[in-house]
Amino acid sequence: MAxxxxxxxxxxxxxxxxxxxxxxxxxxxxxxxEQPPDTVQFRIPMEMTKFDVRNYLEKIYSVxxxxxxxxxxxxxxxxxxxxNQRVKRPDYKVAYVQxxxxxxxxxxxxxxxxxKKHEEGSVEEMxxxxxxxxxxxxxxxxxxxxxxxxxxx
Amino acid sequence: xxxxxxxxxxDRWRCTLPFIVSSDIVKxxxxxxxxxxxxxxxQFQRVVTVSSHTQSQYAAQASSKFHSCQRxxxxxxxxxxxxxxxxxxxxxxxxxxxxxxxxLPENWGEQTVKSGAPWTAKQLRVKSNEDLHKLWYVFLKEKxxxxxxxxxxxxxxxxMPSPERLKKVERSIMRxxxxxxxxxxxxxxxxxxxxxxxxxxxxxxVFGKTFWYRFREHPIPWYLNSRYKRRxxxxxxxxxxxxxxxLEKYLRSKIRKETRxxxxxxxxxxxxxxxxxxxxxx
Numbered sequence: 001m002a003x004x005x006x007x008x009x010x011x012x013x014x015x016x017x018x019x020x021x022x023x024x025x026x027x028x029x030x031x032x033x034e035q036p037p038d039t040v041q042f043r044i045p046m047e048m049t050k051f052d053v054r055n056y057l058e059k060i061y062s063v064x065x066x067x068x069x070x071x072x073x074x075x076x077x078x079x080x081x082x083x084n085q086r087v088k089r090p091d092y093k094v095a096y097v098q099x100x101x102x103x104x105x106x107x108x109x110x111x112x113x114x115x116k117k118h119e120e121g122s123v124e125e126m127x128x129x130x131x132x133x134x135x136x137x138x139x140x141x142x143x144x145x146x147x148x149x150x151x152x153x
Numbered sequence: 154x155x156x157x158x159x160x161x162x163x164d165r166w167r168c169t170l171p172f173i174v175s176s177d178i179v180k181x182x183x184x185x186x187x188x189x190x191x192x193x194x195x196q197f198q199r200v201v202t203v204s205s206h207t208q209s210q211y212a213a214q215a216s217s218k219f220h221s222c223q224r225x226x227x228x229x230x231x232x233x234x235x236x237x238x239x240x241x242x243x244x245x246x247x248x249x250x251x252x253x254x255x256x257l258p259e260n261w262g263e264q265t266v267k268s269g270a271p272w273t274a275k276q277l278r279v280k281s282n283e284d285l286h287k288l289w290y291v292f293l294k295e296k297x298x299x300x301x302x303x304x305x306x307x308x309x310x311x312x313m314p315s316p317e318r319l320k321k322v323e324r325s326i327m328r329x330x331x332x333x334x335x336x337x338x339x340x341x342x343x344x345x346x347x348x349x350x351x352x353x354x355x356x357x358x359v360f361g362k363t364f365w366y367r368f369r370e371h372p373i374p375w376y377l378n379s380r381y382k383r384r385x386x387x388x389x390x391x392x393x394x395x396x397x398x399x400l401e402k403y404l405r406s407k408i409r410k411e412t413r414x415x416x417x418x419x420x421x422x423x424x425x426x427x428x429x430x431x432x433x434x435x
Contacts, residue, residue, distance in 0.1 A: 009370035021289045021333070023326075027300040028254040030308055040251065043304070060290060061250030105251055110305050114262040 024048055024056065026095075030107045035096070037104040038066075042095045046072070053095050064100035253294050254301045266314050271321035274328040282336070289329060296322045361388045361396035 007017060027043040035041060044053060050068040057063040075089035099105060118125040140149060260266045277285065299319045306313040341347050353367040366386070375381050388396065 006369060009372060011372060020286070021330075022293070025293070025300055026254075026297050027304050028251070028297075029301075029304050057250075060294070061253055063250045108255065108261075110255065110261050110302065111309055111311050112262045 022056070024052070026053075026056065028107075029094075036098075037106070038099045038102070040097045040099065040105045042097060044070070044093050044095045046091070046093050048093065048095075050095070053097065057097065063097075064103065065097055066100035067098040069096045070094065254298055256298060256302065260314070263314050264312075266318070268315060268318050268321065272325040272328060274332055277329055277332045278335075285329060285333060289326070292322055292326045292329065296326070356386045357388050359385045359388065359392070361392045361399070 008014075010017065024045050024047075029041050029043055031039070031041045042053070048056075048070075050070055053068045053070070054065045057065050070093055072091060072093050075091050077086050077088045079087045079089065081087050116124075118128060255261075256266070272288075277288075280288065296319070299322065303313050303316070303319070337350065341350060351367050353365050355363055356366040357363050371378060371381075
């Protein structure tokens with residue numbers, strides 16, 4: 001659907017256009033600046049409008065939307081590659097969606113620290129053990145009390 | 154026009170079907186199912202509390218929500234070699250749907266997340282139109298989730314767990330699109346005999362090349378469209394010799410290729426005559 005789509009021409013009085021299989025992808029992003037608690041930040045394709053975002057979220061994700069504001073982020077064309085050609089970083093559109101019904105949203109921590117317990121006899125377990133032994137061997141003698149081994153004795 | 158009817162919606166899958174063709178039957182069915190699901194989900198909503206403005210940590214909310222709202226396991230046919238993980242699909246009932254932008258909380262922080270093979274066109278052709286429509290939205294939501302994960306990984310400067318999932322979903326989407334296009338093409342051919350959905354015609358451009366021009370919709374006729382009139386769809390007289398020359402070049406290259414092939418075959422036949430092959434058999 002996405003490649004060079006041409007929508008039917010709209011003139012006043014035409015029925016509402018309905019898309020059966022939308023190809024628009026929304027990316028939820030962590031806001032760079034502090035946003036109010038009911039605001040969710042998305043990166044949306046350039047062709048989407050505020051109404052599209054509202055319908056998309058309401059129909060596909062059943063998220064009640066109060067307001068949508070959009071802006072286009074221009075990204076640099078100044079960077080150059082190894083052959084001194086200018087490299088453009090693609091522009092993107094950002095949508096700030098405010099949730100209705102006094103809902104709030106806080107971007108979660110998707111990469112929490114997890115201490116892994118490898119199962120007995122697995123390859124990772126043996127690797128971990130080996131690394132531990134290596135580190136132990138590399139450490140200096142604790143009886144020297146932090147004195148470097150450069151000096152004799 | 155490919156229209157799908159949702160008359161056979163079971164209340165198990167209350168897929169949020171956004172842009173459906175409105176027909177009375179469908180509306181009624183949708184209303185019935187929505188009422189059913191609303192009734193079901195009201196129970197859930199009683200358990201799930203609406204967050205207030207004051208500090209409600211998403212994590213705390215999420216844990217309560219995930220435990221309260223049931224995870225319903227879809228039948229095997231849905232997950233038959235799906236592109237997605239072997240997690241249980243949760244049907245999107247009326248809850249705060251922003252959780253669908255993230256993976257299951259068990260997978261947060263993992264280095265790798267297991268996922269199956271992508272759907273092939275052969276598997277997709279077996280599915281009905283309704284199933285394909287629903288699958289499209291499953292793929293769409295999965296892709297959104299993966300894109301969110303990718304962007305957050307870039308922000309946190311950490312590797313994204315199992316980036317091959319994105320490629321799998323993209324391929325599944327492309328194959329689904331292919332299957333739907335095939336069905337639309339065959340329907341159109343049978344009903345109207347038209348080969349293409351979008352009308353067009355063969356035209357010659359200013360450089361003498363013949364190409365398939367696809368029509369667009371305009372609110373005004375072509376003779377009032379100044380920009381269209383500047384686009385010349387005829388070959389000027391001084392370009393005609395070059396068209397002939399390029400045609401000759403093309404024909405020459407084709408003939409050369411054929412003669413080269415024939416010569417190569419003759420050389421191989423001389424090197425490996427058929428008689429010896431037959432003799433070795435006997």
